[in-house]
Amino acid sequence: MKLNQSFFEKDTLIVAKELIGKILTYKSEKGTIKGIINETEAYTEEDEACHTFGGKKTKRNQTMFCKGGHLYIYFTYGMYHCSNIVTEKEGRGCAVLIRSVIPIAGIEIMKKNRNHKKENPKDLSNGPAKVCMAYGWDKNHNGIDTTKKDSQIYIEDLEYIPENITQTQRIGISKAKELDWRFKCDKFNKK
């Protein structure tokens, strides 16, 4: 089942937690890529580490102010992209960062996108920049509405049940590190 807009319009922390175990799907020209989301991070306007801290709107972060369910891809460290799903209502600059997915379909495409540097599926997409590389996303995919009927990118619920979600501090940032807004799960049970 494809997730609709109302799923993403809830509180960012709730969405971040509920996204664990959902399937990130991309119907590319090369084929369909699917992965179980197993690590996320929440970012809100009130969060100092967030691009939209204080509700400031810029050219870069304008996608985060869109309606829930939009894809926000941003460029960082001169070489990498990270992917987020916009949450809450239009005008609120909140999003959930996809930190990691477990590949379940289109693994060959993902390997190709990663230049066959890693052959182990577990290493294909276990990091925010790696997820973008494996899916072949860049800033051209920024602002896509994943809840649209004919969207090539969407999130669906294939009823993978997370066994134990752990909530920890975020990493890779310099501000507001003390917030336990990172959700992770290593084991899933198929319903």
Place this chain on the structure above:
DNA sequence: TCCGAGATTCACT
């Protein structure tokens, strides 16, 4: 196996 440094482009100040 672990840790430190380099890579390298964009947006904001």
Place this chain on the structure above:
DNA sequence: GTGAATCTCGGAG
């Protein structure tokens, strides 16, 4: 001009 929600590789232990 500066620093960023990161990854990878190479060298040391």
